[in-house]
Amino acid sequence: MISIALAGKPNVGKSSFFKAATLIDVEIASYPFTTIDANHGMSHVRTKCPCKELKVNCKNCIDGDRFVPVELIDVAGLVPDAHKGKGLGNEFLDNLRQAKAIIHIIDASGGTDAEGNPADDVQFLEREITMWLHGIIKRHWTRLSRKAHLKPRLQASSRGPIEQVLAELLAGVGTDETQIKIALHNMTLDVDKPTNWSDEDLMKFADEIRKISKPMIIAANKIDIAPDECIQQLRSLEKEGRTIIQTSAVAELALRMADKKGLIAYLPGDSDFQIKAVDELSGAQREGLERIRTLLKIYGGTGIQLCINKAVFELLDHIVVYPVEDENKFTDKNGNVLPDAFLMKRGGTAHDLAYMIHTDLGAGFLYAVDARTKCRVAEKHVLEDGDIIKIVSTK
Ligand SMILES: Nc1nc2c(ncn2[C@@H]2O[C@H](COP(=O)(O)OP(=O)(O)OP(=O)(O)O)[C@@H](O)[C@H]2O)c(=O)[nH]1
Ligand SMILES: [Mg+2]
Known part of the structure; x- marks a missing residue:
């Protein structure tokens, strides 16, 4: 996943976002460092299920809206100089190892920052992550650069020793060799003489790796209490090419809880909700809900689902594909319509999908069938978002 x-x-609303998105009951409090050990839980991206278009009766979506699992990690609050160990920083940063993308939550109300300018918060996390990566590389650099320097390159264009050495070192922070190659390509370092790289070179490389392997979007949280000027200041960051999404984790949490209790009908990502049990709501609850409705009208939603969707579909460039066993009925062998939804990196092929489902299916791959067109497709066929695919394999 x-x-x-x-x-x-600390205190910007990470755990509130996490609880709203996973419905896991974690500690939330109005003081910093409430979370110490990271929380892990399952949330979802929301996408259109193909069942409506195909006019088949599907039990794996909610009225045409399909929720595909992703994992969220609620990391303890980070402070400037966390990479030097400030505020348990190093340990906290280690929780970012498995993350493929980061939703950087900032307090748009300005309540968390002493100067009250949330825009200043944005760069700090980028810097901490770069410094953390730099620290990991630097700790082993003398030994590794020598090792790479001694090994001859196999062929001019093949995998060079420094890429290999860096890939081994950075596998633990969730970085793969392709990403390392891209980072090196973006720079002008002499890959044949890594022992000549300066500390500044290593820092630039760490920053490049951060951009590629830990892409980030910004959730400007607490918009329900944020003054206009703070929201405007944050808007200006969009001009610098950053993606900023206005969020209210408390509003999302209130809506999810009310929906769970059957008081309202609301799906994550909706831009409105419906009150179902008017009689069971107190005056104060109704007022609270109407205040949230006003917020939804202004921002088009609470922003929580939008953050998760953007992280997966835009930052990580993933698509959703639906494997089936019966290409005519769009079912598995038990008649379950559109039983599975897989997230895969755009550019993935039918053969890649076979391997994702099962190694045996990948190893014995013969061909695939596009269930929409009933056409056979070859192993190199690149899949598109929403594709429904039957894999034919010898196993
Ligand atoms: N008004 C408002 N308050 C919020 C929102 N999100 C969180 N809060 C409040 O902010 C405080 C901190 O929330 P948490 O979710 O515990 O914050 P955190 O970032 O996990 O904090 P640490 O674990 O200490 O780093 C709590 O009092 C929340 O109720 C929001 O969208 N709007
Ligand atoms: Mg927390």
């Missing part, structure tokens, strides 16, 4: 980390300064 894809892992996405919720990171940011």
Whole structure:
């Protein structure tokens, strides 16, 4: 499952976001460092299920809205200089290892920052992650650079020793060799003489690796209490090419809880909700819900689902594909309609999907069938978002 980390300064609402998105009951409090050990839980991306378009009766979505699992990690609050160990920083940063993307939560109300300018918070986390990665590389650099320097390159264009050495070192922080190659490609380092790289080179490399392997979007949280000027300041960051999503974790949490209790009908990502049990609501509850409705009208939603969707579909460039065993009925062998939904990196092939389902299915791959067109497709066929695929294999 894809892992996405919720990171940011203490008290900005990471655990509230996590609880709203996973419905796991974690500790939330109005003082910093409430969370010490990271929380892990399952949330979902929301997508359109193909069942409506195909006019088949599907039991794996909610009225045409399909929720596909992703993992969220609620990381303890980070403070400036966390990479030097400030506020248990190093341990906390280690929770970002498995994360494929980061939702950086900041307090749009300005309540968390002494100066009250949430825009300043944005760079701090990028810097901490770069410094953390730099620390990991530097700790082993003398030994590793020598090792790479001595090994001859196999062929001019093949995998070079430094890529290999860095890939081994950085596998633990969730970075793969392709990402390392891209990072090196973006720089002008002499890959044949890593012992000549300066500390500044290593720092730039760490920053490059951070951008590639820990892509980030910003959740400007607490918009329900944020003054207009703070929201405007944050908007200006969009001009710098950053993605900012306005969120209210408390509003999402209230809606999810009310939905769970049957008081309202609301799905994560909806831009409105319906009151179902008017009689069971107190005056104060109704007022609270109407205040949230006003917020939804202004922002188009609470922003929580939008953050998760953007992280997976835009930052990580994933698509959803639906494997089936019966390409005519779109079912598995038990008649379950559109039984599974897989997230895969855009550019993935039918053969890649076979391997994702089962190693045997991948190893014995013969061909695949596009269930929409009933056409056979070959192993190199690149899948599109929403594709429904039957794999034919010898096993
Ligand atoms: N008004 C408002 N308050 C929020 C929102 N999200 C969280 N809070 C409040 O902010 C405080 C901190 O919330 P947490 O979710 O515990 O924050 P955290 O980032 O996990 O904090 P640490 O674990 O200490 O780093 C709590 O009092 C929450 O109720 C929001 O969207 N709006
Ligand atoms: Mg917390």
